[in-house]
Amino acid sequence: MTGQNTTKTPSDREVAPALLKGSLCKCPACGTGKVFDGYLTVRAQCDACGEELHHHRADDAPPYFTIFIVGHIVVWLMLVVEMAYFPPLWLHIALWVPLTIVMSLAMLRPIKGALVGLQWALKMHGFDPNSREDYPAGSDKVTS
Numbered sequence: 389m390t391g392q393n394t395t396k397t398p399s400d401r402e403v404a405p406a407l408l409k410g411s412l413c414k415c416p417a418c419g420t421g422k423v424f425d426g427y428l429t430v431r432a433q434c435d436a437c438g439e440e441l442h443h444h445r446a447d448d449a450p451p452y453f454t455i456f457i458v459g460h461i462v463v464w465l466m467l468v469v470e471m472a473y474f475p476p477l478w479l480h481i482a483l484w485v486p487l488t489i490v491m492s493l494a495m496l497r498p499i500k501g502a503l504v505g506l507q508w509a510l511k512m513h514g515f516d517p518n519s520r521e522d523y524p525a526g527s528d529k530v531t532s
């Protein structure tokens with residue numbers, strides 16, 4: 389045995405920093421450029437380092453995780469307030485509907501950024517420079 393292990397190579401893209409950079413809406417590769425062009429539109433490429441970001445396939449995952457997190461927080465708060473103060477129904481509506489909307493809008497963008505960072509770190513959906521995924525058949529984009 390020479391000690392060489394060719395089946396396991398260390399990743400050049402760490403997941404945790406990519407998640408953090410993405411959740412800050414920064415490029416997962418350099419941490420400087422912006423991920424988004426607008427509220428939720430992912431830039432085709434980073435304006436600082438040129439990393440291609442159009443490979444992401446966040447799809448329905450950001451709203452799913454947003455609903456999951458916001459739902460657990462708001463429902464828990466609603467139950468705690470109900471059990472402690474027994475407020476009238478109109479007060480529940482006045483509290484929880486705006487809180488749900490604000491929290492959802494505030495969390496959707498960083499969650500989507502984190503998912504783009506995760507996909508980049510795991511080299512999913514064309515983020516792998518050796519993959520031909522995301523390119524039309526016959527494209528020489530990867531080899532050029």
Ligand SMILES: [Zn+2]
Binds near residue numbers: 415417418
């Ligand atoms: Zn970048």
